[in-house]
Each structure stands twice: as structure tokens, then as C-alpha cells.
Amino acid sequence: MAYSNKVVDHYENPRNVGSMDKNAEDVGTGLVGAPACGDVMKLQLKISDDGIIEDAKFKTFGCGSAIASSSLVTEMVKGKTIEYAMGIENSQIAEELKLPPVKIHCSVLAEDAIKAAIADYQKKRAAKAASAAS
Amino acid sequence: MKTPIYLDNHATTRCDPRVVEAMLPYLTEVYGNAGSRNHAFGWAAQAGVEKARGQVAELIGADEKEIVFTSGATESDNLAVLGVARFYKEKGRHLITSNIEHKAVLDTCHALEKEGFEVTYLEVDKDGLLTAAQVEAAIRPDTILCSIMHANNEVGVVQPITEIGAVCRAHGVIFHTDAVQSLGRIPVDVASMNVDLLSLSAHKMYGPKGVGALYVRRGRPRIRLEPIVFGGGQERGLRSGTHAVHQIVGMGAAAELAREALTNGEVDRVRSLRDRLWTGLQANMDELYLNGSWEHRLPHNLNVSFAFCEGEAMMMAIKDLAVSSGSACTSASLEPSYVLRAMGVDVELAHTSIRFGIGRFNTEEEIDYAIRLVTEKVGWLRDMSPLYELVKEGVDLKSIQWTAH
Numbered sequence: 001m002a003y004s005n006k007v008v009d010h011y012e013n014p015r016n017v018g019s020m021d022k023n024a025e026d027v028g029t030g031l032v033g034a035p036a037c038g039d040v041m042k043l044q045l046k047i048s049d050d051g052i053i054e055d056a057k058f059k060t061f062g063c064g065s066a067i068a069s070s071s072l073v074t075e076m077v078k079g080k081t082i083e084y085a086m087g088i089e090n091s092q093i094a095e096e097l098k099l100p101p102v103k104i105h106c107s108v109l110a111e112d113a114i115k116a117a118i119a120d121y122q123k124k125r126a127a128k129a130a131s132a133a134s
Numbered sequence: 135m136k137t138p139i140y141l142d143n144h145a146t147t148r149c150d151p152r153v154v155e156a157m158l159p160y161l162t163e164v165y166g167n168a169g170s171r172n173h174a175f176g177w178a179a180q181a182g183v184e185k186a187r188g189q190v191a192e193l194i195g196a197d198e199k200e201i202v203f204t205s206g207a208t209e210s211d212n213l214a215v216l217g218v219a220r221f222y223k224e225k226g227r228h229l230i231t232s233n234i235e236h237k238a239v240l241d242t243c244h245a246l247e248k249e250g251f252e253v254t255y256l257e258v259d260k261d262g263l264l265t266a267a268q269v270e271a272a273i274r275p276d277t278i279l280c281s282i283m284h285a286n287n288e289v290g291v292v293q294p295i296t297e298i299g300a301v302c303r304a305h306g307v308i309f310h311t312d313a314v315q316s317l318g319r320i321p322v323d324v325a326s327m328n329v330d331l332l333s334l335s336a337h338k339m340y341g342p343k344g345v346g347a348l349y350v351r352r353g354r355p356r357i358r359l360e361p362i363v364f365g366g367g368q369e370r371g372l373r374s375g376t377h378a379v380h381q382i383v384g385m386g387a388a389a390e391l392a393r394e395a396l397t398n399g400e401v402d403r404v405r406s407l408r409d410r411l412w413t414g415l416q417a418n419m420d421e422l423y424l425n426g427s428w429e430h431r432l433p434h435n436l437n438v439s440f441a442f443c444e445g446e447a448m449m450m451a452i453k454d455l456a457v458s459s460g461s462a463c464t465s466a467s468l469e470p471s472y473v474l475r476a477m478g479v480d481v482e483l484a485h486t487s488i489r490f491g492i493g494r495f496n497t498e499e500e501i502d503y504a505i506r507l508v509t510e511k512v513g514w515l516r517d518m519s520p521l522y523e524l525v526k527e528g529v530d531l532k533s534i535q536w537t538a539h
Contacts, residue, residue, distance in 0.1 A: 034536035
């Protein structure tokens with residue numbers, strides 16, 4: 001597969017690899033994909049009370065463009081609001097990395113990972129609010 | 135030591151310098167058409183072709199009259215399967231093959247199904263092996279051909295060809311085998327192996343690309359074929375087209391070296407390099423899965439799944455090594471290797487498979503470098519893998535509800 005320099009750079013020097021405490025209240029975790037399909041992404045976002053993404057970490061099992069896509073989204077969302085992150089579309093990721101057509105699904109997975117991580121965070125917030133109210 | 139290191143000798147091999155040396159005069163001085171029977175240029179070219187025919191025949195224990203030169207093993211497989219099916223179609227329209235054959239056989243069978251033939255695809259076991267009993271059970275009164283590869287190109291598993299051949303012979307079924315991967319690595323003898331048709335390729339045994347051959351048995355039983363290429367009637371009418379003299383001469387030289395490799399220590403040396411690689415990798419990491427039988431295996435093949443390291447990412451990480459992967463991401467179809475799937479290898483593990491093919495020109499230094507590089511990069515990829523993390527936390531990956539996409 002002939003990849004763009006950007007994919008190769010993110011693959012060889014992936015940004016923000018790692019894990020956060022998935023039980024922490026201010027951490028949302030998204031685990032998307034399937035081992036059988038050859039790619040699984042775990043994206044974790046640390047979000048402040050006022051909805052700012054303070055930190056992002058990922059771990060990915062997958063091809064070079066899956067790893068590059070997840071690395072890129074951690075950079076895209078860091079310091080941004082939840083609303084901004086929710087608005088990121090896979091086409092932005094694919095365009096930025098110049099993904100070949102057969103690799104577009106990697107960018108879709110990265111978008112799904114953001115949405116899953118934020119959904120997890122919001123679920124935790126809602127549960128906390130509910131327990132505080134009762 | 136130069137990088138990248140070539141460890142993909144199942145895909146192709148480097149043309150041996152001695153082969154190149156033999157070919158060169160046929161690109162310069164000896165440029166006649168081997169079919170020109172009435173002048174010296176033609177005679178010289180023909181002499182080159184006939185010498186090569188003898189060298190190829192000797193490699194497989196055949197008579198030189200039984201060798202048909204082709205453009206490569208894909209054409210040989212096509213000629214064998216289509217040629218038999220079309221010649222003997224009045225006798226029967228049933229064929230037997232396996233689900234791990236090369237596409238040159240599988241897709242030819244699919245084409246024949248469209249022409250009204252029936253094909254039984256035998257299923258290999260978890261080691262990639264078939265039995266003669268399976269073949270015997272599949273034989274019907276209308277079975278005309280059985281095509282089973284000698285050794286597989288992905289996992290290097292060697293089939294019990296002698297036994298399968300005996301069963302076919304006993305039932306009057308013509309037996310074809312694709313021996314592209316085994317030539318020059320293990321003995322190949324058409325008489326003792328009960329083979330009627332056998333495909334050969336030059337470039338898998340340190341010869342040039344673009345030339346191959348088909349062995350066609352001439353006596354007891356004599357095998358007849360319908361040609362698939364028509365024209366000038368070369369190769370006794372079985373393969374028309376001007377002889378690629380320099381290529382054929384190269385194939386002959388390569389065949390002679392391949393025969394020598396079995397007895398001059400080359401095969402033993404390659405085997406010990408392969409064993410060194412496997413032992414070295416196993417000593418350095420866990421969660422490695424060998425694909426295919428270890429016992430019934432070509433001496434230069436190693437096919438391993440590096441769990442939690444996707445194959446294409448792995449190949450990018452070890453780009454100093456030229457290898458190949460059964461991962462979907464390296465295939466045009468986006469499906470993982472059909473050979474590994476046929477063996478019942480988990481899709482997850484099929485995605486992480488790497489095939490190493492050691493060759494004549496590899497050195498111990500290169501193998502040691504490969505062990506170090508793979509060890510380092512598997513560690514790097516596993517550190518980045520959410521699956522490895524989950525497994526280390528004690529989570530059973532099968533218990534997770536994954537979202538297929």
C-alpha cells in the first residue's frame with residue numbers, strides 16, 4: 001500500500017498512545033471495530049466539567065492507516081469542546097491523511113471512536129447527576 | 135549486510151547469477167527462432183531449448199519428450215486442468231481439487247463449472263493436510279481429473295502426493311499436481327509419486343520470470359490434452375507460440391541448480407536458517423501461532439500469526455524485511471487469506487499472519503537481524519494494541535460484543 005507521508009508519519013510516530021483510567025468520572029472510553037475485521041480502536045478522552053477535552057489517548061489494533069487515523073484524531077480533539085469533537089466527520093480525517101479509497105473505513109472507525117468516547121462520558125455524567133438528585 | 139532483506143521466496147526468487155550467465159548468449163549471439171529448421175541460427179536456438187528440456191526432465195525424473203514449455207505455472211495449471219477436462223469430457227465431467235489450491239487451479243475450476251463441469255473441493259484439516267482416503271471417497275464413475283498441489287505457497291504444507299496419486303491411478307483418474315513451491319526444496323519424482331501432470335515455474339527456483347513447463351505423461355497411461363493456445367504447433371501442438379529461447383535456457387539452468395540443491399547442502403542450510411528464525415522468535419515473545427503442519431512442511435517456509443499485531447501494520451513496521459501477510463489489508467479483496475481460513479484459523483489470527491520464505495541467498499546474519507527487528511516491532515505494536523491490553527487485564531476477547539463493520 002502506497003501511503004501518503006502523513007500516514008507514514010503518524011504511523012511511525014504515533015501521537016498520544018496510551019491509556020487512562022476507564023473508571024474515572026471525567027474519562028470517556030470508546031472501543032470500536034472488531035478483531036475479526038482486522039481493526040479495533042480504543043479512544044479515551046479526559047473532559048473537564050465545562051466540556052473541554054483536556055487530554056486524549058488511543059490504542060489501536062489495525063493497519064497503518066487505522067493507527068494513523070486514531071493518532072490524528074487525538075490531535076484534532078485535544079483542547080477542543082465536546083461540540084467540536086462531535087462535529088468531526090470521517091471525510092476530514094480521510095482528506096487530511098489522503099487515505100486511498102480502500103482505507104476510508106479507517107477514518108469512519110476513527111469518527112465512531114470519538115462519538116463512542118463522548119457517549120460513554122455523557123452516560124457517566126448522567127448517572128452521576130441521577131445519583132446526586134436521588 | 136544490505137537492507138531491505140529479501141525473505142519472500144515463495145512469491146519469487148532472485149535469478150541466480152549462473153542462470154543469467156547461461157541466458158545471456160541467447161539474447162545476443164543465439165537469436166534464431168527455434169522453429170527455423172533450415173539454418174544454423176535456428177539449429178543453435180533449438181539446441182538450447184532441447185538441452186533445457188533435458189535439464190527440466192531430469193529434475194523431476196521424467197523423459198524429455200514429456201516436457202511442454204509454457205509462459206509460467208499459471209499457464210501450466212490452466213493447460214492441465216482445461217486441457218484434460220475438454221479432452222475427456224465425453225468420459226466424464228467431474229473434477230476433484232482442494233480448497234487451498236493456487237488461484238490458477240481454483241479459478242480454472244470455476245471457469246469449468248460454467249462450462250457444465252462439476253468440481254468437488256476437498257477440505258484440508260487444521261494442519262492444512264489432505265488424505266488419500268478423502269480423495270478416494272470423492273471419486274465417482276465420472277471423475278476424470280484430480281488436481282492437488284504438492285506444497286502450498288502460503289503455509290508450505292506438503293500433501294501426501296504419492297498416496298493420492300496411487301488412489302487416482304487405481305481408479306483411472308488423471309492426477310495433476312502443482313509443484314511450483316517444492317521443486318529444489320524436496321525431492322520431486324513423477325514416477326514414484328504417481329503423477330500424470332505436473333506444473334513447474336522457473337522463477338520460484340532462481341530462474342527467470344515468464345517461463346514454466348508442464349510435465350505430461352506419455353506412457354502407461356498416456357495423457358492427452360486439448361490445447362488452450364493455438365497457432366504454429368510448437369511443443370507438439372500443445373503450446374503454440376515461438377519459443378522464448380533465452381527464458382527456456384534459463385529455466386534449464388535453474389532446474390539443474392535446483393537438482394543440485396537437494397544434495398549439495400543448500401536445502402539443509404536453508405532449513406537450519408528457517409529453524410533458527412522460528413526458535414529465535416519463540417524465545418523472545420509469547421502468543422505466537424504457527425500456521426500449518428510443522429512436520430509436513432517445506433524447509434524454507436515459516437508462517438506465523440503474531441497475535442495482536444495486524445499484518446499490514448507489522449509489514450510497515452518491519453519494512454527492512456520483505457515478507458508477506460495473510461492480512462485482509464494487504465489483499466485487494468479485503469478478505470484475509472483463504473488458505474488460512476480453509477484451515478480453520480481464526481479470522482483474528484489470520485489478520486496477524488506473516489509468511490517468511492527463506493532462500494538460497496539469505497545469510498545467518500540476516501536471520502539474526504530479522505529476529506531482532508521482529509521482536510522489537512512486535513513489542514511496539516502490542517504496546518499500542520487495545521486487544522493485548524485487554525488480554526493482559528484478563529479479559530476474554532470473545533466475551534466482548536464487537537461491532538462488525
